[in-house]
Amino acid sequence: MKKLMLGNEAVARGAYEAGVTVAAAYPGTPSTEITENIAKYDEIYSEWSPNEKVALEVAIGASVAGARSICAMKHVGLNVAADPLFTVSYTGVNGGLVIMVADDPGMHSSQNEQDSRFYARSSKVPMLEPSDSRECKDYVKQAFEISEKFDCPVIVRLSTRIAHSQSIVELGEKVDYSLKDYVKNPAKYVMMPAMARKRHVEVEKRMGGLREFSNTSGINNIEWGSKDVGVITSGIAYQYAREAFGDVSYLKLGMVYPLPENIIREFAKEVKTLYVIEELEPFIEDQIQKMGISVIGKALLPVIGEYSSQLIREKILDQKAGASVKIDEAVPVRPPVMCPGCPHRGLYYVLKKQKLTVSGDIGCYTLGALPPTESMDFCVCMGASVSGAHGMEKARGREFGKKTVAVIGDSTFMHSGITGLIDIVYNKGNSTVIILDNSITGMTGHQQNPTTGYTIKNEPTKQVDLVKLANAIGIERVRVVDPFNIKEVDKILKEETQVDEPSVIISQRPCALLKSVKYDGPKKINMEKCKKCKQCFTIGCPALVNVGDHIEINEALCIGCDLCTKLCNFGAIEKAGENNG
Amino acid sequence: MDKLNIMIVGVGGQGTLLASRILGNVAMKMSFDVKVSEVHGMAQRGGSVVTYVKFAKKVYSPLIEKGEADILLAFEKLEALRWVEFLKEDGSIIINKQRIDPVPVILGKEKYPEEIVEKINKVFDKTVAVDALPIARECGNIKAVNVVLLGVLARITGIDKSIWLESIKEVVPQKIQELNIKAFEAGFNVEV
Ligand SMILES: Cc1ncc(C[n+]2csc(CCOP(=O)(O)OP(=O)(O)O)c2C)c(N)n1
Ligand code: SF4
Numbered sequence: 159m160k161k162l163m164l165g166n167e168a169v170a171r172g173a174y175e176a177g178v179t180v181a182a183a184y185p186g187t188p189s190t191e192i193t194e195n196i197a198k199y200d201e202i203y204s205e206w207s208p209n210e211k212v213a214l215e216v217a218i219g220a221s222v223a224g225a226r227s228i229c230a231m232k233h234v235g236l237n238v239a240a241d242p243l244f245t246v247s248y249t250g251v252n253g254g255l256v257i258m259v260a261d262d263p264g265m266h267s268s269q270n271e272q273d274s275r276f277y278a279r280s281s282k283v284p285m286l287e288p289s290d291s292r293e294c295k296d297y298v299k300q301a302f303e304i305s306e307k308f309d310c311p312v313i314v315r316l317s318t319r320i321a322h323s324q325s326i327v328e329l330g331e332k333v334d335y336s337l338k339d340y341v342k343n344p345a346k347y348v349m350m351p352a353m354a355r356k357r358h359v360e361v362e363k364r365m366g367g368l369r370e371f372s373n374t375s376g377i378n379n380i381e382w383g384s385k386d387v388g389v390i391t392s393g394i395a396y397q398y399a400r401e402a403f404g405d406v407s408y409l410k411l412g413m414v415y416p417l418p419e420n421i422i423r424e425f426a427k428e429v430k431t432l433y434v435i436e437e438l439e440p441f442i443e444d445q446i447q448k449m450g451i452s453v454i455g456k457a458l459l460p461v462i463g464e465y466s467s468q469l470i471r472e473k474i475l476d477q478k479a480g481a482s483v484k485i486d487e488a489v490p491v492r493p494p495v496m497c498p499g500c501p502h503r504g505l506y507y508v509l510k511k512q513k514l515t516v517s518g519d520i521g522c523y524t525l526g527a528l529p530p531t532e533s534m535d536f537c538v539c540m541g542a543s544v545s546g547a548h549g550m551e552k553a554r555g556r557e558f559g560k561k562t563v564a565v566i567g568d569s570t571f572m573h574s575g576i577t578g579l580i581d582i583v584y585n586k587g588n589s590t591v592i593i594l595d596n597s598i599t600g601m602t603g604h605q606q607n608p609t610t611g612y613t614i615k616n617e618p619t620k621q622v623d624l625v626k627l628a629n630a631i632g633i634e635r636v637r638v639v640d641p642f643n644i645k646e647v648d649k650i651l652k653e654e655t656q657v658d659e660p661s662v663i664i665s666q667r668p669c670a671l672l673k674s675v676k677y678d679g680p681k682k683i684n685m686e687k688c689k690k691c692k693q694c695f696t697i698g699c700p701a702l703v704n705v706g707d708h709i710e711i712n713e714a715l716c717i718g719c720d721l722c723t724k725l726c727n728f729g730a731i732e733k734a735g736e737n738n739g
Numbered sequence: 740m741d742k743l744n745i746m747i748v749g750v751g752g753q754g755t756l757l758a759s760r761i762l763g764n765v766a767m768k769m770s771f772d773v774k775v776s777e778v779h780g781m782a783q784r785g786g787s788v789v790t791y792v793k794f795a796k797k798v799y800s801p802l803i804e805k806g807e808a809d810i811l812l813a814f815e816k817l818e819a820l821r822w823v824e825f826l827k828e829d830g831s832i833i834i835n836k837q838r839i840d841p842v843p844v845i846l847g848k849e850k851y852p853e854e855i856v857e858k859i860n861k862v863f864d865k866t867v868a869v870d871a872l873p874i875a876r877e878c879g880n881i882k883a884v885n886v887v888l889l890g891v892l893a894r895i896t897g898i899d900k901s902i903w904l905e906s907i908k909e910v911v912p913q914k915i916q917e918l919n920i921k922a923f924e925a926g927f928n929v930e931v
Binding site: 326 | 750752763767774775776777779783784785786798800802806818820823826827828837839843844845847849863881
């Protein structure tokens with residue numbers, strides 16, 4: 159049967175067909191749908207782990223215990239999971255172990271555009287890179303075979319346009335895979351110096367085998383066309399190159415680490431001009447140069463951002479874009495914005511009002527950095543808000559600390575905020591940490607997490623009690639507040655930033671997009687009561703529109719959350735369709 | 740027809756994803772190779788979103804380049820203007836007359852352009868403007884705007900209606916099928 163599938167969905171199908179029985183992940187665009195789709199297979203135990211390091215360790219445990227296991231993350235997630243990655247490279251596997259990592263060239267949804275291929279090289283783990291959904295499925299299956307054959311984890315790298323493009327996949331049968339025997343083997347699995355030294359030798363031996371495999375397995379193959387031009391490429395860049403160059407010769411790499419040196423030499427010998435087309439860093443190019451082969455790549459193409467076939471045409475073939483009609487008119491940008499009804503909006507209204515320095519974190523609430531709230535001073539990586547606020551106070555002193563808060567979402571707090579909070583208590587900090595508990599992992603499309611009380615399969619489970627957790631690590635001042643109760647938020651924030659001890663404020667209201675959240679439906683402004691003071695407008699809701707001297711509500715967007723209603727001193731905001739107005 | 744490039748543009752939250760999935764399914768039913776490139780994550784929170792749907796004998800890049808789109812389906816007027824340069828000179832454009840102000844406009848820092856449909860119509864003969872929101876409301880839910888617009892698109896492509904209906908049934912969850920088929924029919928029969 160043929161099916162149109164997202165790259166991520168095809169990865170899930172590949173895992174299923176390969177007989178995977180354990181899957182663990184932490185969400186992150188563009189990798190999230192891999193595990194969301196895996197969770198649909200009853201045969202596979204799957205989980206949202208609190209972070210990527212935990213996810214990889216769960217998968218490693220499962221592999222050592224004899225199962226085929228998989229874990230998935232976005233590129234920056236692999237930074238978090240890097241610690242186990244480097245050492246599982248030494249221990250190797252029992253059941254096959256595949257690590258999915260999704261890069262985001264162009265940063266559609268990320269804080270940097272690091273190139274995860276370097277992780278393959280520095281951890282000495284082979285890496286495959288599919289170029290469409292069909293290959294996503296096929297390569298994942300093949301990755302499990304490679305993993306077991308060479309006794310190593312295998313990384314499969316996607317990029318946004320592979321993960322989030324749908325193309326046609328031929329579904330196959332699930333293989334009969336039964337758990338491998340579990341045999342205690344400390345020499346292989348307990349990595350202390352004496353054992354690790356021996357394992358490192360094995361790793362280097364394995365690399366030899368993998369190089370041979372890269373040359374002979376057929377995963378890297380040549381498509382001969384005109385030999386005037388030869389293009390070495392992989393992944394999505396292959397698709398762009400195919401469209402831009404047309405009938406030339408291609409060496410399409412399915413395995414990007416280790417590279418097939420013999421095939422590359424053979425290919426280079428046959429073609430007149432040799433190009434490497436790869437997004438981001440010159441990972442392939444540098445290695446080919448090192449082989450003494452001259453090749454054109456980053457001399458003409460950027461290391462920044464996404465490619466397209468047009469970009470290749472322009473930069474390499476000197477062809478201008480096709481005719482397109484432009485209409486001469488300034489088009490305002492449309493940056494993302496918190497949804498109408500977003501619980502974070504109430505809190506940000508107060509943060510702005512109190513002119514606080516905000517140590518920020520990653521999630522929907524990062525949008526509070528943009529106008530109109532503009533209430534975030536820095537944001538680096540998940541968890542950094544908490545530890546960063548502590549560092550700020552230690553650098554600038556207590557008075558500065560009294561005007562500083564950390565903001566962190568519930569999922570992000572579980573991911574890596576807890577350790578920072580422990581640091582504050584342990585090292586006598588006074589920071590105020592606001593946990594924005596919207597009962598879900600919002601930004602990545604609404605995944606459950608340890609604070610929500612549900613698993614990835616929506617089964618009820620124990621729920622982390624944030625108040626007790628904070629108490630247990632030594633925070634005595636924990637306040638819970640509804641962010642739409644603006645007066646209360648204002649008061650609590652003033653109190654907590656002033657006290658000379660650490661405190662936690664839990665800002666609790668569910669995300670407006672959750673099915674369980676039911677508001678009353680659109681509001682409208684009664685113009686007889688409205689005094690045109692525009693007070694409601696200051697919350698920065700996209701449903702409130704400035705039409706010259708007064709404000710109107712866009713009924714198609716308003717869900718009736720009532721935050722603006724509370725700010726109106728004249729009771730002018732009413733349910734739409736009820737009053738004349 | 741041996742190939743077709745369609746772009747669906749709009750504002751995050753308007754349901755462009757569902758529309759592109761149904762469209763992709765239609766292409767597959769017609770035995771084309773097909774690629775659909777979507778946007779997930781950050782931009783979905785009220786940002787400008789674009790999906791590319793390409794069908795042909797063989798599709799390589801999932802992206803449509805400037806001047807290559809046969810049809811541009813815009814869920815919102817400003818987004819129509821933003822992406823119109825991707826349309827071929829003789830391409831068709833369907834514009835939903837809905838207006839959603841982006842933040843810079845809301846804050847008075849930038850202006851929402853006037854008379855967008857007229858301006859586009861001057862340059863592109865095949866411009867169709869519809870007000871899908873009231874149609875969707877009449878069908879029972881304003882969220883069905885996406886499928887109303889898909890109905891309009893279906894008419895313009897000339898692709899057999901039964902293929903569309905089959906695809907809707909395959910892609911849309913059972914409990915909202917009736918609503919969606921109603922919305923599709925309403926869009927299909929809109930006077931343009
Ligand atoms: C190491 C790492 N993993 C994953 C992500 C992707 N990511 C960004 S924000 C976020 C979670 C946000 O959830 P939450 O903290 O609950 O805030 P919300 O979006 O719900 O407001 C995730 C998973 C990331 N940026 N970095
Ligand atoms: S998805 Fe939820 S948390 Fe995120 S901006 Fe929308 S309402 Fe807010």
